[in-house]
Amino acid sequence: MSTAPLSTASAPAAPPSPAVSQLSIAVQFTLAGVVWGSSFLFMKVALEGISPAQVAWSRLVLGALALGLFVLLRREALPRQLRIWGHMTVLAVSFCVVPFLLFSWAQQHVTSGLASIYNATTPIMTAIMAALLFRVEKLKGLQMAGIGLGIVGVVVIIAPWAGLDLSQSLIAQLAILGATACYGFSLAYMRKFVSNTGMSALMFSFLNIGIGAAIMVLLTPVLVLTPVRLDPWIVVSVVLLGCLGTGVAYIWNQNTVRAWGPTRASTVTYITPLVGVLLGTLILGERLSWNEPVGAVIVFLGILLAQDRLRRRRRNDEGADAAASTPPPSR
Template sequence: MAMTQALPAVQPTVAPSTRWVTVQFVLAGVVWGASFLFMKVSLEGISPAQVAWTRIVLGALTLGVLVLARREHLSRSIRVWGHLTVLGLTFCVFPFLLFSWAQQHVSSGVASIFNATTPIMTAVMAWLVFRVERLKTLQVVGIAVGVLGVLLIIAPWQGIALDGSLVAELAILGATASYGFSLAYMRRFASNTGMSALGFTFGYIAMAGVVMAVLTPFLVLTPVRLDLPIVASLLMLGCLGTGIAYVWSQNTVRAWGPTRASTVTYITPVVGVVLGILILGETMSWNEPVGALVIFLGILLAQDRLRRRTGV
């Protein structure tokens, strides 16, 4: 998932080169797009809860090593850590569990397409729930267009049955709504913590790790079957996708700003769909890529980019 909006203020750092920022931007999009493949492979040997638990714990450990190596400042405020705990739940625990469970019933490509609704969910949460943004009429139209794209993928004309795939698609939308809630919550309550982007990210992922550690007896003490592809997928999903990629994303936000950096949303579903087809042999119906294009149009409208680009 691309977490590139509404990020907290960061401490001054040496700006990376423009070329290196571009490389990090592309790498983050590729890794997050591949995360849906990693989840699908991991589910062949472990439960959805174990997938979520492993990626959070590995991500927290990876970022913790970086924080120690860079001697990052961490807040001592109980209030700040309270907000980080909320974000750990809504930005990591809830959506990771929902995504992992849902991918038992839908293809990795479809999951990656639905993940692209995150910017639209963020706009809705920032506008209706936290009141930190005012949306123009065209942006509201963009939200409606995004909903239309979701309906195209669900394909209600084929008949609505409360089977596993439909419930899974709704679960993924619940996960992206949780991402949107978290991004708007950041802007409202955690925009000035005094920590760097790395320290802030470590904070909420570490709190998610604490929650998962407490829930270990209830969620993950079940049989597992591990082989090389599953272990490699978990390491990539945790250390890279929930660890290093977040650092790349934070550097992109600092260099480009959140609006431009959020275009990583357009990379992840493309990578997810291509990997699903090439490696997992997944297939797609015509309505799924068409729905994805409609969602992208909705994102452009909801973020007011078309107006800004045309100078209207």
């Protein structure tokens, strides 16, 4: 996504209902990762005939229409509190409008695979924003080391030893990092200001995308009224990017978050760059430099540390071992 999984701010994680099997959740988790990983390919193809602003406009409007259809079918009521609408407007700008425009512009100058790799820096950005800007969590030493490691990974991807000529490619890479910084800001903002709104996952997603679409519609005379060149591939890419990548996939992700919890659900971050790089290589014939996958691995290691997953996994393993060694209670 130009994608980032939505926060659980709309509701606390809960075990899946009997009607929703673990298999169904696993399928939705996988589909969300595949669709979001494919979004970089869809953007690249769409940019062959329409402008970056038109790509952002189309995906938001189509995503809002798709989510709005689900809201109508479920007959969900819109929230009435002005406070919620204010916070969701902030999120629409920071989580949708600005990063979507940045990603669309940047992909004119970088490969879809590289864009998908940079998108994986979102958890690093979230940790920084949550700790330093909103102060909704305190970073431990190991987490700070993880952020530092993630920054090292980004430097490896940029490859300054090859020379920095301030070309459009470098500026585009910085623009993508700006987009993931917007995602990090938004996810931390969700946690601080909209964690107890009572909105359903669907309504939360609809307001986020829908307000973003409304903003883009208002900006149509300024950003969107430029010539277009359409062919079947461009049209299909735009429809899939909007209806699936900016619509249905958000519902899949929220269902996963509520069934598995935020930590496990956010591992979708690891799927999207794999899909993005694979599709870019196979379909668009893109080539990776050695430093890009190496930098991506370093970023992923940084994410594990920044989210304290290694220690959490170790504690879980110890708890499981202790439970296994405890004799069952007598009857």
